[in-house]
Amino acid sequence: MNVLNLAIPVWQTLAMAGAGTLIAVALGAPLAAYIAARAPGARAIYLALGALRAIPDLTLAIFAVVVVGIGPAAGVTALAVFYTAMVGKMFAELLGTVSRPVLESLEATGASKFSVVLFGALPSASTDLLTFGAYAFECAIRASVVVGAVGAGGIGTEIVGSINALDYRRVAVLIAVLVGIVWVVDWFGAQVRRQPLLALAIVPLGVAGLIGSKPVVFAAAHAVKTFAAMWPPVLDARALAALPVAIFETLEIAVVGTGLAALFAIQLGLIAARRFAPAPVAYAVRRVLDVLRSVPEVVVGLILVVAVGIGPLAGALALGIHSAGVLGKLFAESVENVPVAALDALAATGAGSVAIATYGGVPLALGPIVEHTLFRLEWNLRTATVVGMIGAGGIGQALFNSQQTFHYHEMLAYVLITWGFVLSAEALGKRFASTLAP
Amino acid sequence: MHSSRKSFFALAGAGAFAAALPRAASAADTIRVGMIPDAGATQVSIDEKAPLREFLARHMQRLVDLIIPTNYNATVEALGNGSLDFAYLGGLTYLQAHARYGVIPLVQRVSDRAFHSLFITQTDSPLKALADLKGKTFAFGDVNSTSGHLMPYAALQAAGIDADADLKFRYTGSHPATLKAVEAGTVAAGAMDESVYASMMASGQADKNKIRVFYRTPPFLDYVWVARKDLAPSEQFAFATSFLALTEAKNKPILDILRGTKFVRANDGEYNELRRIATKLKML
Numbered sequence: 001m002n003v004l005n006l007a008i009p010v011w012q013t014l015a016m017a018g019a020g021t022l023i024a025v026a027l028g029a030p031l032a033a034y035i036a037a038r039a040p041g042a043r044a045i046y047l048a049l050g051a052l053r054a055i056p057d058l059t060l061a062i063f064a065v066v067v068v069g070i071g072p073a074a075g076v077t078a079l080a081v082f083y084t085a086m087v088g089k090m091f092a093e094l095l096g097t098v099s100r101p102v103l104e105s106l107e108a109t110g111a112s113k114f115s116v117v118l119f120g121a122l123p124s125a126s127t128d129l130l131t132f133g134a135y136a137f138e139c140a141i142r143a144s145v146v147v148g149a150v151g152a153g154g155i156g157t158e159i160v161g162s163i164n165a166l167d168y169r170r171v172a173v174l175i176a177v178l179v180g181i182v183w184v185v186d187w188f189g190a191q192v193r194r195q196p197l198l199a200l201a202i203v204p205l206g207v208a209g210l211i212g213s214k215p216v217v218f219a220a221a222h223a224v225k226t227f228a229a230m231w232p233p234v235l236d237a238r239a240l241a242a243l244p245v246a247i248f249e250t251l252e253i254a255v256v257g258t259g260l261a262a263l264f265a266i267q268l269g270l271i272a273a274r275r276f277a278p279a280p281v282a283y284a285v286r287r288v289l290d291v292l293r294s295v296p297e298v299v300v301g302l303i304l305v306v307a308v309g310i311g312p313l314a315g316a317l318a319l320g321i322h323s324a325g326v327l328g329k330l331f332a333e334s335v336e337n338v339p340v341a342a343l344d345a346l347a348a349t350g351a352g353s354v355a356i357a358t359y360g361g362v363p364l365a366l367g368p369i370v371e372h373t374l375f376r377l378e379w380n381l382r383t384a385t386v387v388g389m390i391g392a393g394g395i396g397q398a399l400f401n402s403q404q405t406f407h408y409h410e411m412l413a414y415v416l417i418t419w420g421f422v423l424s425a426e427a428l429g430k431r432f433a434s435t436l437a438p
Numbered sequence: 439m440h441s442s443r444k445s446f447f448a449l450a451g452a453g454a455f456a457a458a459l460p461r462a463a464s465a466a467d468t469i470r471v472g473m474i475p476d477a478g479a480t481q482v483s484i485d486e487k488a489p490l491r492e493f494l495a496r497h498m499q500r501l502v503d504l505i506i507p508t509n510y511n512a513t514v515e516a517l518g519n520g521s522l523d524f525a526y527l528g529g530l531t532y533l534q535a536h537a538r539y540g541v542i543p544l545v546q547r548v549s550d551r552a553f554h555s556l557f558i559t560q561t562d563s564p565l566k567a568l569a570d571l572k573g574k575t576f577a578f579g580d581v582n583s584t585s586g587h588l589m590p591y592a593a594l595q596a597a598g599i600d601a602d603a604d605l606k607f608r609y610t611g612s613h614p615a616t617l618k619a620v621e622a623g624t625v626a627a628g629a630m631d632e633s634v635y636a637s638m639m640a641s642g643q644a645d646k647n648k649i650r651v652f653y654r655t656p657p658f659l660d661y662v663w664v665a666r667k668d669l670a671p672s673e674q675f676a677f678a679t680s681f682l683a684l685t686e687a688k689n690k691p692i693l694d695i696l697r698g699t700k701f702v703r704a705n706d707g708e709y710n711e712l713r714r715i716a717t718k719l720k721m722l
Binding site: 150162167 | 470472475481482483484485505508509510513514515519520521534538581582608609612614615618624643721
């Protein structure tokens, strides 16, 4: 295995994530300050950011290729747009939570709305802002692998290419490298939570990334013409007839995937909970969950499409495997947090640890378990549209096929349908959240 | 040149990933050559094609960057927005790129002028003719592939098989993937590029004892090297003459990378038959 030909994709992945995060913070923070200052049009900007965030990153990458050409620049553009929306929205919310008395005392001095945000809210929220910036970078690393799958370069592109070239050994090496990177970045995130200023280490990486992924072209006029030619969105009779099936398949991928994940996560979560399992076993299971979590759904999907064939089964399994890792960790924490007294009472009856876990741990932690699962379902409804694009069926696959065959009117129709689908899923998620809130 | 030198030092300062430098630093005056990913697209496949890149750089007196996008569509869009100067396209991809962005056909292999698709199946399968495929599972390559989708689709239609109604088919995304799907028995049969088939058989990547060809399509025009529309004619000429100068006696390694023996000039008029078929099947 030649190390050099791994270094380029690894660098591209880090560069895309760093540069994307840097642009997102640079654009998102002022937007957030503007929103937090409740300046004119703030509400509209806030809603626009929310709407932008509902366009899947993979779709953004397809559009970005038209503007800045193939290669990492397209990835940086897609990530920058997606994370500007995320950072802007979250920063605005963080700035909004700064305690009112601090701000009111500033306002009393006659300070303008902007100086209140700049000198009042910003310093008090700075720790949260740094921590969230690092979190955005963690997410962007996984996302940069995902956008690579449509040609943005980096590890994602390498994985797709290696699968098509049947070089499965290289696929395995690339996934191992990816797990390693995610592990290091997660560790970095944990350090930032302890020492927020460390988040500034992303800045030099981002700058180097920006220079390294300088676009080959910036075809603005070409892009405007190409996008304009996509209008209006059109679905012919055949596509319209197939639409309900496609939407059902996407729902199926999300629901079956989340269900499978919850099923496995309950078992794995109990074994990973230090209270119920011997320490070495709990440790080993936790590491397995870490690995499941570090490989993005799209990457799992790419492999499963080869293994089990194109279609919704591959998508559901991909979501299931990744989500099992995420939910397993959350479930483990939930059962660890149940009151000790209740479990001691069970133990006093002579119950073994399996019985205690089954009849004590799970029922007592049921609230958080259901809550985590529902949140995951919302996430998976969005991701189901994305894994579709790599051959897992449903609306995503319809979108990708029409894009690949240059049926751009049809593609635009699918983009809009996907967007509506994700927005509905988010609205549904919010409704659940408010119902569950005490 | 000055700004690229500045970025060189900035990147060098960034440290550990010096490997990416030559590519990033020289972007400004580099010729960018793309190839459709008909047999996968990785850093390994780009490294394997290094002799081709060096040959072009020497002949054209320019730095050459070789790029394999992950899909056919991205290759065409890259020619449209100018992020690729030259590209190796399949017949159908060429027609799409020509219709959308007026790309100019330059050269092609002698073999591209009478190309064939092969229908393959397992050695012990009962399949003998295209008509036997009714109701069977089947693999096409990429949806935009001429020899992996368009021409096999047309051949099936001529044999009275409507792929959409009569076959349970899927797109594998590449010719090698189609061969492997057939070899593993995941599908009853598949259609693929004859040059990829020959090279996989010769290199041992495919198992001769497991696979057999049961139908070969009539000849059609396939792959071609093109230039983007507004590239300087002198550049187009230099690129074309580089390929026309390739001989087996002198340039065997490069011709092997290109899976060919000799290059000739290509022209758009000869693609009319393929254009008619693609239009009829609504793939153009």
